[in-house]
Amino acid sequence: MKKASLNLSIEVIVVVVIAFVVLGLGLGFVRTQFGDVQKTSTAVQEQISQQILDELRTGNKPLSFPASKLVLETGEESVQAIGVKNTGDSPLELIIKFEVKSGLTFSEFTSETELAFSTSGGDSASAVILWDDSPQSLKAGETRVVPVTITAPNKIGNYLFKVKLVDAADDSEFASKTFFIKTT
Numbered sequence: 001m002k003k004a005s006l007n008l009s010i011e012v013i014v015v016v017v018i019a020f021v022v023l024g025l026g027l028g029f030v031r032t033q034f035g036d037v038q039k040t041s042t043a044v045q046e047q048i049s050q051q052i053l054d055e056l057r058t059g060n061k062p063l064s065f066p067a068s069k070l071v072l073e074t075g076e077e078s079v080q081a082i083g084v085k086n087t088g089d090s091p092l093e094l095i096i097k098f099e100v101k102s103g104l105t106f107s108e109f110t111s112e113t114e115l116a117f118s119t120s121g122g123d124s125a126s127a128v129i130l131w132d133d134s135p136q137s138l139k140a141g142e143t144r145v146v147p148v149t150i151t152a153p154n155k156i157g158n159y160l161f162k163v164k165l166v167d168a169a170d171d172s173e174f175a176s177k178t179f180f181i182k183t184t
Helices: 002-059
Strands: 069-072 077-085 092-102 105-108 115-118 124-130 136-138 143-151 157-167 173-183
Touching (some): 069 077, 077 136, 092 115, 105 115, 124 157, 136 143
Parallel strands (some): 069 173
Antiparallel strands (some): 077 143, 092 136, 115 124, 124 143, 157 173
16 A cells, blocks of 8 residues: 555656646747747837838838738737938928828827727727827938837728828928728
């Protein structure tokens, strides 16, 4: 009886040790994978920023927004980047603005504030956009990348958004670009 108890105890200890070793290896693997994902994400964001700057330099466009359509879950956040370039011959102060098509007109966002708007079907939806909405001082030919966090509308649908560059001196539109957000 004692020999059977001793064998059972040794087997239990061996199983517990093996379980801890496997658990440790699994945790190490997961930690490594998440570290690699974070490094990859940072590298991709840097590449996108560089691509935007290169596009602004070669295309001589005042505004670059890399996506023409974002597909997101309702309420999902997406970090994007906007490229801004002063294509004029003198310094400018530009303000970045965002709008969403609401009925027959566009409704303007305020950074970090939830905006309620009407969908094309007459329903009510809301979204949030976070960006630096202070005037951007740009020398002649200067480019800048501005990060933007977009929280998708809270209803399923296809929404037309617009990003605008506005001259801070007279509130005239310097450049604009439209893009869609499709929520699922």
